[in-house]
Amino acid sequence: MDLITLMLTELSSWFVPHLTFIASTLVLTLMAIFGARLNRAVWVLVRGAHFIVRTLIFVALCVLAYGAAILYLIPLVRRVILTAGSLWLGMLVVAAFLLLGLLAERRSRKG
Numbered sequence: 001m002d003l004i005t006l007m008l009t010e011l012s013s014w015f016v017p018h019l020t021f022i023a024s025t026l027v028l029t030l031m032a033i034f035g036a037r038l039n040r041a042v043w044v045l046v047r048g049a050h051f052i053v054r055t056l057i058f059v060a061l062c063v064l065a066y067g068a069a070i071l072y073l074i075p076l077v078r079r080v081i082l083t084a085g086s087l088w089l090g091m092l093v094v095a096a097f098l099l100l101g102l103l104a105e106r107r108s109r110k111g
Helices: 002-046 051-082 085-111
Strands: none
Touching: 002 051, 002 085, 051 085
């Protein structure tokens, strides 16, 4: 049992110095997977609007929604990962990337 605990703690220690990059990757990958769906939903809402209005709405979406997501979600995801503690942090990161891979694969099959 001590060997497993030691291995999990060692795995976590590899990830801790890179948590900001890990959180960034998780958030940005989620945005890449689901951003097209959000863009499509906004397009349906503004489809009949004038070109200038549509353009301003999409600029606002990119600047405000995506910008705010990057700014506020990355530190939040980093804090959530840190709550796992030194024993489970590494496994949480590996599981999160596996889950993102499955989501991306499922999304790519849908088209």
